[in-house]
Amino acid sequence: MIVTGRDPDRLAAVRDRVAAAEQVDGASESEVASFFDRAGVIDHLVLAFSPGAVGMGNLSDTRVADIRLAFEGKLFGYLSAIQRAKVTGSITMVSAVSARAAMPGTVALAAVNGAIERIVPPLAAELAPVRVNAVSPGVIDTPWWAFVPDDQRQVRLASYTERIPAGRAGEARRSPTPCII
Ligand SMILES: NC(=O)c1ccc[n+]([C@@H]2O[C@H](COP(=O)([O-])OP(=O)(O)OC[C@H]3O[C@@H](n4cnc5c(N)ncnc54)[C@H](OP(=O)(O)O)[C@@H]3O)[C@@H](O)[C@H]2O)c1
Structure with a gap:
């Protein structure tokens, strides 16, 4: 890669x-x-x-x-x-x-x-x-959101994601146990 x-x-x-x-x-x-x-x-x-x-x-x-x-x-x-x-x-x-x-x-x-x-x-x-x-993608918690001040970022992300099924922003980290079917 x-x-x-x-x-x-x-x-x-x-x-x-x-x-x-x-x-x-x-x-x-x-x-x-x-x-x-x-x-x-x-x-x-x-x-x-x-x-x-x-x-x-x-x-x-x-x-x-x-x-x-x-x-x-x-x-x-x-x-x-x-x-x-x-x-x-x-x-x-x-x-x-x-x-x-x-x-x-x-x-x-x-x-x-x-x-x-x-x-x-x-x-x-x-x-x-x-x-x-x-x-x-939907809303993912990455440095893309760095323009929002640190103390407001999680509230802002939550406001965008509270109505989706997962109820939270996505994360960019690699899954430790990927499941590929
Ligand atoms: N985060 C979200 O909520 C979200 C939601 C929907 C879609 N997306 C999309 O997902 C993709 C990844 O976003 P992200 O959240 O990972 O954003 P990010 O954390 O801001 O990362 C953007 C990446 O793009 C690289 N980059 C930016 N401009 C570049 C350029 N001109 N040439 C080469 N590399 C460049 C940056 O690396 P360098 O600074 O080293 O160049 C950085 O690694 C983007 O297309 C974004 O629009 C993100």
Whole structure:
């Protein structure tokens, strides 16, 4: 497995668990292109990066420039990676529940993640037999939520998740006892 990201410390922290951990800015077309040229053929491509809560807020209070950044940092990054990667097996993009919810303050997120979910069928048709899918998480307690002050974060997450069956936000840690059937 090869992982990529921008932060050298976070890459260093996983380097002993993966085949390679490379510094690549997914929003930079040239860095993405040279990474995939170096990487050669890839079995499975997972696109999970995002610029975080950029563009979050009611539309009337949101700068269009931030909405552009939300697209640049996720959708356009995914598109340039898919254009350049030589994939033989599957492409999985991470979208978000905002694509199909009706939550105020998420217009930009809905636009970006809705676009990701909508490109799955035509991409699957273009790239067959490579499989193309999107995974759409709900609310997950990760650094994505760092924009909410520490003392308010758990209350905020609970307000989004109290009505879902699990009644809590998801966690990003690896399960110690995975069950694969
Ligand atoms: N957390 C949630 O509640 C939630 C809900 C639904 C969907 N999602 C989606 O799930 C995915 C993962 O989110 P997360 O919660 O794990 O967010 P996160 O904790 O903020 O992590 C985002 C990751 O993306 C990397 N990244 C960001 N911009 C990048 C860029 N331009 N190039 C390369 N790497 C970049 C960051 O690494 P570096 O900083 O090292 O680059 C970081 O590892 C995202 O697509 C997000 O939209 C999250």
